Amino acid sequence: MSDASQREWRFYIDDMIDFVGKVLAYTKGQDQTGFLASSLTYDATLWGIIQDDVPELPPLLQALKNEAQS
Structure with a gap:
């Protein structure tokens, strides 16, 4: 297995x-209101997509991540 510090940022995008x-599978059949009302599902989804430990992203993507978190 390769060293995570040498992993290309594009692979992190693939993971996301x-x-x-x-x-999409977890929330199938759930409407937006239900999704937003379920803080557990919403928070898990947000943090799963925009991972807190992805410093390898280029500056533009980091800015988008920071904007989404605010």
């Missing part, structure tokens, strides 16, 4: 995209 597929 894969997670989006899981979120």
Whole structure:
């Protein structure tokens, strides 16, 4: 297995995209109101997609991450 510190940022984006597929499966049949009302689902989804430990993202993506977290 490769050292995580040498992993290209694009692979982190791939991980996020894969997670989006899981979120779609987890929330199937749930409307936006229900999704937003369930803080557990909402928070888990947000943190799963925009991971707190991804310092490898280029500055533009970091800015988008920070904006989404505020």
